[in-house]
Amino acid sequence: MQLIDTHAHSYSEQFDIDLNEMIIRAKQAGLASILLPAVDAESHERMLQVEANNPGYCFAMMGVHPCSIRENYKEELKIAEDFLAKRKFIGVGEIGLDFYWDISFKEQQFAAFRTQIEWALHYDLPIAIHSRNANEECIKLVKEMQNGKLQGVFHCFSGDAKQAQEIVDLGFYLGIGGVLTFKKSGLDEAIKNIHLNHILLETDAPYLAPVPFRGKRNESSYLTYIAQKLADVHEMSKEEIGEITTANAKKLFRL
Numbered sequence: 001m002q003l004i005d006t007h008a009h010s011y012s013e014q015f016d017i018d019l020n021e022m023i024i025r026a027k028q029a030g031l032a033s034i035l036l037p038a039v040d041a042e043s044h045e046r047m048l049q050v051e052a053n054n055p056g057y058c059f060a061m062m063g064v065h066p067c068s069i070r071e072n073y074k075e076e077l078k079i080a081e082d083f084l085a086k087r088k089f090i091g092v093g094e095i096g097l098d099f100y101w102d103i104s105f106k107e108q109q110f111a112a113f114r115t116q117i118e119w120a121l122h123y124d125l126p127i128a129i130h131s132r133n134a135n136e137e138c139i140k141l142v143k144e145m146q147n148g149k150l151q152g153v154f155h156c157f158s159g160d161a162k163q164a165q166e167i168v169d170l171g172f173y174l175g176i177g178g179v180l181t182f183k184k185s186g187l188d189e190a191i192k193n194i195h196l197n198h199i200l201l202e203t204d205a206p207y208l209a210p211v212p213f214r215g216k217r218n219e220s221s222y223l224t225y226i227a228q229k230l231a232d233v234h235e236m237s238k239e240e241i242g243e244i245t246t247a248n249a250k251k252l253f254r255l
Contacts (some may be wrong), residue, residue: 001030001033001227001242001243002030003201003242004031004200004201004245005033005034005201005202005223006128006175006178006202007037007153007156007203008034008036008045008203008219009039009051009059009194009204009205010022010023010050010220012043012205012206014206016049022056023215023220024052025219025220026220026221026223028055029043029220029223029224030242031132031220031221031223032042033057033058033059033249033255034058034059034220035059035061035253036051036058036059036063037091037093037128038061038065038080039064039068040064040068040081040093041092044079044080044083045226047060047128052141053145054153059090059255060090061089061090061091061094061116062080062083062089062091062092062093063093063095063101063127063128064077064095065094066095066097066098066109066113067098067101069105069109070105070108073105073112076212078153084119089125090253091125091126091152091253092119092120092123092125092126093152094114094126094128095116095128095130096130096138097130097131097135097136097137098133098134099111099132100132101132107127114145116140117141117142117150118145120150120152121145121149121150122239124149124215126152126153126253128152128175130155130156131157138154142170144174144216146171150171152172152173153172153173153174154174154175154251155175156175156177156204156208157175157187157191158185158187159190160186161188161189161190161193164190164191168198172198173198173200173252174198175201176190176199177202177203177226178225180226180233181207181211181225181226181229183211183227191233196236196245197244197248199230199245200242200248200249201226201227201241201254203219203222203223205220208221210226211225212225219244224238227241227242227245228241230245
C-alpha cells in the first residue's frame with residue numbers, strides 16, 4: 001500500500017530529536033511522499049533544508065499561514081513571493097483564514113489570502129487552504145476567484161456535509177486528517193457521501209494525532225490510522241483508499 005501525507009510540518013522543532021527516524025518510520029509505513037506546507041519566514045529555511053535532505057521524498061510549498069499575518073504582513077508576503085520567483089514549489093500554502101485565535105488582523109488576512117491566490121493563478125500552482133472558524137468565508141472567496149483554473153485542497157477539513165459538497169463543486173479536494181478518528185467529530189458523517197476522488201489524506205504533523213495517539217505528537221507514519229478510518233467510513237479496503245488518495249495527490253500536486 002502506498003500513501004502520501006499531503007500536509008505535514010516535518011520541519012517543526014518538535015522533530016529535532018528524531019527527524020531522520022521519523023522519515024524512516026514513514027517510509028516503513030508505506031508513505032511515498034511527504035508534502036511540506038510553509039508557515040512564515042521564521043521557518044522557511046528549516047523547511048527547505050528538510051526538503052533538500054530528502055530529495056524526491058519531501059516536497060515544499062510556499063506561502064504565509066493566516067496566523068502569521070500581523071502588522072508586517074506585507075513584508076512576510078514579499079519574502080514568500082521572492083521564494084516563489086526564485087525556484088519551483090509544488091503549491092502555494094499554507095494560506096487562508098483563521099478566526100479562532102485572533103481576529104485583530106481579519107482584514108489583513110483577507111488581503112493576504114487574496115494575494116496568495118493570485119500568486120497561485122500566476123504560477124499555475126494548487127493552493128493548500130487553512131480554514132478555522134472561517135469555512136464560509138474561505139468558500140466565498142474561492143468562489144469569487146475561481147476562474148476555472150484555481151485548484152487546491154481545504155486542508156484539515158472539519159466542516160459539515162453542505163460545506164464539503166460546496167468545496168467539491170468548486171473543483172477542490174478535502175484534506176482529511178486525524179480529526180476523522182475522533183469519536184465525536186462528526187466528520188465521518190460530513191464526508192460519507194463525498195466520492196473518494198475528491199479526498200486527500202494528511203496528518204498535519206506534529207498536530208492533531210489520530211486515535212490511538214490523540215494528544216501526543218503526530219507524525220507521518222500515523223497516516224495509516226487515518227486511511228483505515230476512511231476505509232471503514234466508505235466500507236472499502238485500506239489498500240483501495242491508499243490507491244485512490246495517492247492518485248489524487250499526484251494529480252493535484254503534479255508529483
